[in-house]
Amino acid sequence: MDTPKGAALIEILSRHRDALLTEWLDQHLSIALRRGLTTEAEMREQFRSFLNVFTDALQRSDILDANRPEWEPVRAFLAEMSAHRARQGYTPVETATFVFSLKQPLYVRLRTELDDDPAALSEVSWNVNLLLDSLGLFTTEVFQRSRESIIARQQEELLELSTPVVQLWEGILALPLIGTLDSARTQVVMESLLQKIVETGAGIAIIDITGVPTVDTLVAQHLLKTVAAARLMGADCIISGIRPQIAQTIVHLGVDLTNVTTKSTLADAFTVALQRTGSSVLTPSATA
Amino acid sequence: MMHVGDVTETLAAEVGLRSDEEIVRLRQIVRDHAIAQGFSLVDQTKFVTAASELARNTLQYGGGGDARLSKLTNGVRVGLRLRFVDRGPGIADIERALRDGFTSGGGLGLGLGGARRLCDEFEIQSEPGKGTVVSITKWKLR
Ligand SMILES: Nc1ncnc2c1ncn2[C@@H]1O[C@H](COP(=O)(O)OP(=O)(O)OP(=O)(O)O)[C@@H](O)[C@H]1O
Ligand SMILES: [Mg+2]
Numbered sequence: 001m002d003t004p005k006g007a008a009l010i011e012i013l014s015r016h017r018d019a020l021l022t023e024w025l026d027q028h029l030s031i032a033l034r035r036g037l038t039t040e041a042e043m044r045e046q047f048r049s050f051l052n053v054f055t056d057a058l059q060r061s062d063i064l065d066a067n068r069p070e071w072e073p074v075r076a077f078l079a080e081m082s083a084h085r086a087r088q089g090y091t092p093v094e095t096a097t098f099v100f101s102l103k104q105p106l107y108v109r110l111r112t113e114l115d116d117d118p119a120a121l122s123e124v125s126w127n128v129n130l131l132l133d134s135l136g137l138f139t140t141e142v143f144q145r146s147r148e149s150i151i152a153r154q155q156e157e158l159l160e161l162s163t164p165v166v167q168l169w170e171g172i173l174a175l176p177l178i179g180t181l182d183s184a185r186t187q188v189v190m191e192s193l194l195q196k197i198v199e200t201g202a203g204i205a206i207i208d209i210t211g212v213p214t215v216d217t218l219v220a221q222h223l224l225k226t227v228a229a230a231r232l233m234g235a236d237c238i239i240s241g242i243r244p245q246i247a248q249t250i251v252h253l254g255v256d257l258t259n260v261t262t263k264s265t266l267a268d269a270f271t272v273a274l275q276r277t278g279s280s281v282l283t284p285s286a287t288a
Numbered sequence: 289m290m291h292v293g294d295v296t297e298t299l300a301a302e303v304g305l306r307s308d309e310e311i312v313r314l315r316q317i318v319r320d321h322a323i324a325q326g327f328s329l330v331d332q333t334k335f336v337t338a339a340s341e342l343a344r345n346t347l348q349y350g351g352g353g354d355a356r357l358s359k360l361t362n363g364v365r366v367g368l369r370l371r372f373v374d375r376g377p378g379i380a381d382i383e384r385a386l387r388d389g390f391t392s393g394g395g396l397g398l399g400l401g402g403a404r405r406l407c408d409e410f411e412i413q414s415e416p417g418k419g420t421v422v423s424i425t426k427w428k429l430r
Pocket of ligand 1: 346
């Protein structure tokens, strides 16, 4: 394919550099500053660097195709910028706008420059359009990937933090739940308890909800399902840490916990568990 | 500010409900205002739990929507009102939806009826194809 040369573009980029930079920045700055994500100086520096690598690439290969190896530094620049913006809290659209907003100032210059050659103008414009489109989409792709890896990492951290199944005694497990029991987290926590029951062969599991601020029907359902699943695996569950206000709320909701052993404190639950497993802890008065 | 009868209603917060995170956020906002209004611990917990139920219904069945929290005063009483609005499929048979144990989504079927029992006032309007509005109110003597 006979790709038109980018000579006109190099010409424009070197001669109108400062004006271009200002016009481009003007379009973009309002978004970025409104969201308080950056400073004007920082943005100007970023735009200037981009124009540098962009012009370099053009000089090495004036074929306007972002997939050619000569354009690798441009893609690398954008990749780093997109990943950075994903961490800073930009949206994907705002990130892609970095590239897209260069279109208009470039067109304006191209039109003046190639005034006398409409054929060349439309051809170069078209190719600049394609080039900036593919670079813009590239930022979106990188942005997306970065977001995903950030989210995946956060999720892992959360899940690790929130699966604290501990063995209190031979045959007795405890799962102190802390925080909001929404979404995927609950699922994972409950599954880890079941897993631990299998591994240790425990006969009793205490689920302590002292640290759970709200027990609504979704949380109740998760608890009931876990109790039922544990029972199928031969383990009894005790739910402890039901504070008075939570008890009242559960009753009004109409959740039926009559088939579940409940205790107000973890210590009470532990005592019951010891009795059931046939162990007991001797108190000082008993040994005396 | 709005006056209906002797009740003065002042908008306190508006929260979009499009994700689990926003439900958590709503619960925190509602709890903060319940504390500020001087609700007892039991009443705080009841109102926050009712809010959680309705917020989840808005998200799960209404396809997302909004919650508006307002502060009420009425002579010697103060209160909180929370109104949930979605433009989802609506509820064809409200009586059935309120019945304990009825669920179309594999839940316990206790959210709507439970929310009604946890609050002092409960209103629901729904039109199939248009959406659902649920409003709950809790009062406290000053
Ligand atoms: N905003 C809504 N839009 C459409 N349908 C709704 C809405 N809210 C509730 N419903 C319907 O009413 C039914 C009963 O709701 P309810 O909250 O009582 O139970 P649930 O959500 O199914 O289970 P639970 O709340 O106990 O976890 C729902 O299953 C659903 O069919
Ligand atoms: Mg519900």
